[in-house]
Amino acid sequence: AQKVTQAQTEISVVEKEDVTLDCVYETRDTTYYLFWYKQPPSGELVFLIRRNSFDEQNEISGRYSWNFQKSTSSFNFTITASQVVDSAVYFCALSELAGGTSYGKLTFGQGTILTVHP
Amino acid sequence: NAGVTQTPKFQVLKTGQSMTLQCAQDMNHEYMSWYRQDPGMGLRLIHYSVGAGITDQGEVPNGYNVSRSTTEDFPLRLLSAAPSQTSVYFCASSYLPGGYEQYFGPGTRLTVT
Numbered sequence: 001a002q003k004v005t006q007a008q009t010e011i012s013v014v015e016k017e018d019v020t021l022d023c024v025y026e027t028r029d030t031t032y033y034l035f036w037y038k039q040p041p042s043g044e045l046v047f048l049i050r051r052n053s054f055d056e057q058n059e060i061s062g063r064y065s066w067n068f069q070k071s072t073s074s075f076n077f078t079i080t081a082s083q084v085v086d087s088a089v090y091f092c093a094l095s096e097l098a099g100g101t102s103y104g105k106l107t108f109g110q111g112t113i114l115t116v117h118p
Numbered sequence: 119n120a121g122v123t124q125t126p127k128f129q130v131l132k133t134g135q136s137m138t139l140q141c142a143q144d145m146n147h148e149y150m151s152w153y154r155q156d157p158g159m160g161l162r163l164i165h166y167s168v169g170a171g172i173t174d175q176g177e178v179p180n181g182y183n184v185s186r187s188t189t190e191d192f193p194l195r196l197l198s199a200a201p202s203q204t205s206v207y208f209c210a211s212s213y214l215p216g217g218y219e220q221y222f223g224p225g226t227r228l229t230v231t
Binding site for chain 1: 210
């Protein structure tokens with residue numbers, strides 16, 4: 001069975017600090033997909049990134065970067081120079097390929113509440 | 119494009135009442151799913167559908183029914199509401215199951231008293 005663990009329940013930083021959100025996953029499949037979603041205080045879920053298991057290249061998008069390491073089953077998310085608008089709940093999620101009993105469902109971690117203080 | 123829409127946004131039910139949460143998408147997506155979000159537990163899959171006429175159970179299906187008569191609509195029925203079903207419910211859709219981005223609706227906050 002697939003599992004995602006976000007060990008950091010809450011993180012509090014001051015604006016302009018860098019912050020890393022950890023994500024560790026478990027899966028028996030060799031082909032899988034990892035996601036990060038953001039849930040701002042307004043409540044909607046905003047897609048941030050998707051990474052497939054064959055692409056270990058790190059990705060940077062503005063102040064956001066993602067570090068995927070298959071050797072440690074981790075997919076960590078770093079926000080550089082954090083801003084108050086980054087305050088949200090961040091979810092890491094895992095999806096296996098559709099097939100068998102999996103049907104490509106998303107399994108979410110528990111979420112990390114990030115608060116950025118001015 | 120409306121994307122994924124959900125109604126109602128808020129609902130209060132008494133224990134034992136039934137109701138249907140509506141979900142619709144206009145992206146011609148085959149895969150649709152329902153999640154519930156509870157504090158500290160992330161989102162958990164209730165039911166999903168891989169196309170019209172095909173549905174199956176997720177992680178926490180008890181107390182909920184679904185059907186999928188069209189590609190666009192995927193309603194979630196609470197048969198006899200219980201306080202344990204107090205939660206925020208999200209509907210999602212994607213082009214296909216597996217590694218495709220899932221688009222989420224705005225959510226329905228349900229309270230059962």
